[in-house]
Amino acid sequence: MGAGAGHGKSILFGEHFVVYGMPALAAGIDAVTTAKVTQKEWPGWTLDDQRPEVAGYKTKKMDEQKTSINNVLKHLGVDVSKRGIHIELGGDLICASGFGASAASCVSLAHALNEEFNLGFDKAKINEAAYEGEKGYHGTPSGIDNTASTYGGLVWFVRDLDGGPPTFRPITLDNSVNFIIASTGITASTTEVVGDVRAKKEADPEWFNSISKEYETLVNEALSALRDNEVAKVGQLMNRNHELLQELTVSCKELDDLVSIARDNGAVGAKMTGTGRGGNMIAIASVEASRNKIAAALERGRAAFVIKTSFGV
Ligand code: MEV
Numbered sequence: 001m002g003a004g005a006g007h008g009k010s011i012l013f014g015e016h017f018v019v020y021g022m023p024a025l026a027a028g029i030d031a032v033t034t035a036k037v038t039q040k041e042w043p044g045w046t047l048d049d050q051r052p053e054v055a056g057y058k059t060k061k062m063d064e065q066k067t068s069i070n071n072v073l074k075h076l077g078v079d080v081s082k083r084g085i086h087i088e089l090g091g092d093l094i095c096a097s098g099f100g101a102s103a104a105s106c107v108s109l110a111h112a113l114n115e116e117f118n119l120g121f122d123k124a125k126i127n128e129a130a131y132e133g134e135k136g137y138h139g140t141p142s143g144i145d146n147t148a149s150t151y152g153g154l155v156w157f158v159r160d161l162d163g164g165p166p167t168f169r170p171i172t173l174d175n176s177v178n179f180i181i182a183s184t185g186i187t188a189s190t191t192e193v194v195g196d197v198r199a200k201k202e203a204d205p206e207w208f209n210s211i212s213k214e215y216e217t218l219v220n221e222a223l224s225a226l227r228d229n230e231v232a233k234v235g236q237l238m239n240r241n242h243e244l245l246q247e248l249t250v251s252c253k254e255l256d257d258l259v260s261i262a263r264d265n266g267a268v269g270a271k272m273t274g275t276g277r278g279g280n281m282i283a284i285a286s287v288e289a290s291r292n293k294i295a296a297a298l299e300r301g302r303a304a305f306v307i308k309t310s311f312g313v
Pocket of ligand 1: 011014015016017018019098100140141142143144145190194274275
């Protein structure tokens with residue numbers, strides 16, 4: 001049996017803008033998806049998907065998941081046409097939009113196949129295979145989700161718009177930053193939302209260029225503020241990033257409500273994260289006591305569930 005794992009993630013800055021070559025910052029989270037692969041005598045692959053989920057997530061993504069598994073197998077050169085495999089997915093990462101659940105499953109599967117078939121691939125190749133898997137979920141992934149899932153930690157990521165490999169580097173901070181992830185419980189279609197943003201960009205390129213420029217300045221300031229441990233400044237920049245995402249029309253009432261609850265209860269900054277129109281909101285807190293208060297308010301409010309975590313060190 002071969003086994004592997006992939007981290008969940010939260011995008012701190014840059015969802016959607018990253019698709020068009022702007023830099024983004026993402027944090028891997030501790031929760032993981034695990035995969036086990038065993039070889040079978042019969043052809044094809046079978047799947048036992050035991051990952052925890054928000055209601056309906058796995059059914060909604062099932063067709064995309066099939067394409068994704070086939071893409072990973074093809075990229076790694078694993079031929080199941082004569083002797084097949086059985087795949088078991090599990091772990092503590094809840095399948096819900098915004099956590100990079102699709103990327104985490106691709107990464108865990110690539111690791112498990114690597115182990116079972118002694119392929120000898122390194123993390124870079126696992127990341128590439130997971131990227132091909134991500135294409136099953138939406139045609140034009142930037143690659144940030146699979147990269148954060150493969151490497152964990154805090155990652156600065158830039159997509160190569162000419163189809164070359166992305167540029168990314170791990171970022172280590174002197175201090176860890178307290179943050180909260182709250183789920184709306186709504187499953188979004190990344191294909192649809194990314195497609196809508198593309199249509200808006202094509203309809204009004206000047207508008208898109210101008211907010212992209214603002215975003216690019218903002219994410220560079222955010223990286224400096226994180227390095228200087230200026231948490232209040234990071235929070236202000238998150239708030240502005242949320243407004244830019246509202247302009248892209250990828251936020252929604254449920255996300256905006258969670259953002260307001262977090263800010264009203266002491267968050268220094270809050271924004272939607274990931275695809276949007278559902279999925280997750282993230283907020284940062286100056287100290288742990290404040291993080292607990294914000295999380296409790298979100299739990300009393302409309303959040304489907306809340307995770308308290310940290311990134312940076
Ligand atoms: C989804 O987690 C992030 C998006 O920017 C899409 C992508 O980067 O592929 C919306």
